[in-house]
Structures are given as structure tokens and as C-alpha cells.
Amino acid sequence: MLTTIVALTALLHSPTTPDTLSLSSQNHPTRTAIDTLPTDDKYTKVVLYDNNTWEYIDLGRPVIDDTDFDTENWNTDKIHAYRDMPLSLIPDEVDLLLVDSLHSYHPPYIGTVTSRYCFRRTREHNGTDLRLNIGDPIYAAFDGKVRVSKATSKTGGYGNLIVIRHANGLETYYGHLSEHAVKVDELVKAGEVIGYGGNTGRSTGPHLHFETRYQGQSFDPERIIDFSTGQLRDTLITLKKHYFSIYSHHGQTDAESLAASQRIVHRIKSGDTLSGLAVKYHTTVSKICKLNNMSPKTTLRIGQRVTVR
Numbered sequence: 001m002l003t004t005i006v007a008l009t010a011l012l013h014s015p016t017t018p019d020t021l022s023l024s025s026q027n028h029p030t031r032t033a034i035d036t037l038p039t040d041d042k043y044t045k046v047v048l049y050d051n052n053t054w055e056y057i058d059l060g061r062p063v064i065d066d067t068d069f070d071t072e073n074w075n076t077d078k079i080h081a082y083r084d085m086p087l088s089l090i091p092d093e094v095d096l097l098l099v100d101s102l103h104s105y106h107p108p109y110i111g112t113v114t115s116r117y118c119f120r121r122t123r124e125h126n127g128t129d130l131r132l133n134i135g136d137p138i139y140a141a142f143d144g145k146v147r148v149s150k151a152t153s154k155t156g157g158y159g160n161l162i163v164i165r166h167a168n169g170l171e172t173y174y175g176h177l178s179e180h181a182v183k184v185d186e187l188v189k190a191g192e193v194i195g196y197g198g199n200t201g202r203s204t205g206p207h208l209h210f211e212t213r214y215q216g217q218s219f220d221p222e223r224i225i226d227f228s229t230g231q232l233r234d235t236l237i238t239l240k241k242h243y244f245s246i247y248s249h250h251g252q253t254d255a256e257s258l259a260a261s262q263r264i265v266h267r268i269k270s271g272d273t274l275s276g277l278a279v280k281y282h283t284t285v286s287k288i289c290k291l292n293n294m295s296p297k298t299t300l301r302i303g304q305r306v307t308v309r
């Protein structure tokens with residue numbers, strides 16, 4: 001697949017092969033690609049040559065292994081198709097092969113991370129935000145099938161959203177797009193443009209909200225991708241159950257991640273005070289303040305979530 005693309009690129013950008021380069025082109029004319037035309041099939045193009053000949057070029061197809069692919073929970077209407085599936089059904093450890101000789105990878109977008117996978121003020125932030133310019137192309141990270149392609153009015157904050165399911169069970173989410181370039185049930189290849197960056201939904205500036213989920217459970221996308229370079233960190237990731245906690249993130253040791261995932265979070269109700277919480281959860285006000293980066297004088301708001309242990 002890659003070879004074909006490379007070959008096509010070579011045809012388009014250097015009409016003479018290295019073998020003929022040293023020879024005079026007048027004596028040994030070679031045909032030069034002058035244009036490409038799309039066909040009904042997005043993976044086939046027609047290449048036109050300057051000697052009035054043409055040929056089809058196969059750009060290669062996405063690899064979806066039907067035997068692995070989870071079609072059982074295939075739902076093109078619900079954003080979170082695994083919503084009813086409890087974390088307890090997921091094994092303690094799952095190995096996900098991300099790339100191999102058949103399955104390639106392409107960065108969804110390379111940019112500055114403006115918000116990480118974390119608990120942010122009053123809500124979970126289940127993905128990584130990357131600053132971009134409206135209209136920048138967004139790419140499928142791996143080969144897959146588009147499960148969701150929804151307009152901003154139906155996504156509750158995600159804006160224009162695309163969700164792609166991959167053969168290994170991983171799903172990738174691409175939010176706040178200005179435009180969709182693919183449809184539901186469409187197969188896509190790693191590196192294929194699936195939409196364009198935008199500022200739709202709950203967004204305070206143009207950015208890509210990128211999520212990685214396994215069976216509906218989100219984990220920090222920075223565990224698999226270094227967004228500063230766009231590179232995959234490894235060809236395989238072993239997902240541990242505690243990675244699915246919003247308090248678990250890339251950069252922690254597994255022990256730190258496990259401890260973080262066992263945190264207890266209290267949602268503030270009317271009448272709650274820091275000293276009251278300290279008594280209730282057998283801790284101290286200063287420990288609570290340290291965990292939440294707050295001062296003992298901070299006013300607690302109703303509905304606010306405070307990590308108590």
C-alpha cells in the first residue's frame with residue numbers, strides 16, 4: 001500500500017527514474033505524469049501522462065479485520081455505544097497492538113496541547129485538546145470505520161464530531177470540527193482527511209478535542225501519542241484498568257496511576273464545609289486543600305467536586 005503511494009509520489013514529482021536521470025531525456029523520452037483525476041472510488045486515481053496515456057493507480061485500502069472488529073456494539077446513533085457496559089467487564093490488562101506491517105498510523109493533528117486528560121474544574125475532560133487554525137485538516141489516526149459523524153446540535157458539547165472504530169477495539173473521537181469529510185459506516189485509512197478543525201460545540205477557541213476509548217472507557221491519549229512530534233510512543237499499549245480513571249494520566253508510574261484511580265471525590269452539597277469533609281473522610285483540611293490545590297479559605301460551590309482522599 002505504502003509502496004504504491006510512494007511510487008505515485010515519485011511519478012508525480014520526479015518524472016525520470018534514477019536510472020534514466022543520467023541519460024539525455026531527448027534520446028530516451030519517458031512519460032511524465034501531468035495530472036491525477038479522482039474516480040468514484042476514493043482509493044483509485046487516474047494518472048494522466050504527457051504522451052496522452054493514462055492508468056489507474058490503487059492507493060491501497062484500509063485494513064479492517066472483521067474477525068477482530070467489534071460489530072456487536074456498533075451503534076451509529078449513540079455517541080457512546082458502550083455506555084451501559086460497566087468497567088468491571090473489562091479485563092485488568094488488555095494488550096492493544098496499534099501498528100504492524102498491515103496497520104499503519106498517522107497523527108490526527110500535530111499541535112500544542114492546550115488541555116490534558118484530567119478532571120477540569122467541575123467536569124471530566126476525557127481527551128486531549130490541540131490548538132489549531134480553523135480549516136486545518138484532521139486525519140484518521142488508524143485504519144477504521146466511521147461509527148459516528150454527527151452535527152454539533154446533536155453532540156452535547158463535542159461540536160461536529162467524528163468517532164472511528166478500529167480493528168483492535170480502540171475508538172478515536174475527533175471533536176469541535178468545522179466540517180466533516182466522511183460519513184457514517186465509511187471505511188477510512190490512517191492518514192485520510194476525515195474533517196477540518198473548528199470551534200463548534202463547547203469550545204472557547206479553535207481546537208481539536210481528541211479522545212481514545214476502549215469499550216467506551218476513556219484513557220489519556222498522550223499514553224499512545226506524543227502530540228509535540230505526532231509520533232506513536234510504541235507499537236503496542238498494555239491498557240491497565242486503572243488507566244480508565246480520569247485521574248490517571250501519561251507520565252505517572254503505574255503505582256501513581258493506581259493510587260490516583262482510587263481517589264475519592266465528593267460532590268459538594270449545601271452545608272458542606274472543609275472541616276466537615278475532613279471528619280467524614282478521616283483526613284485533614286490541609287490534606288484536602290493540597291489535593292485540590294486550594295486554600296482553607298476557598299469558598300465551596302454546590303456541585304463542585306472535591307477530591308477528599
Ligand SMILES: [Zn+2]
Pocket residue numbers: 115125127128129208209210
Ligand atoms: Zn477537550
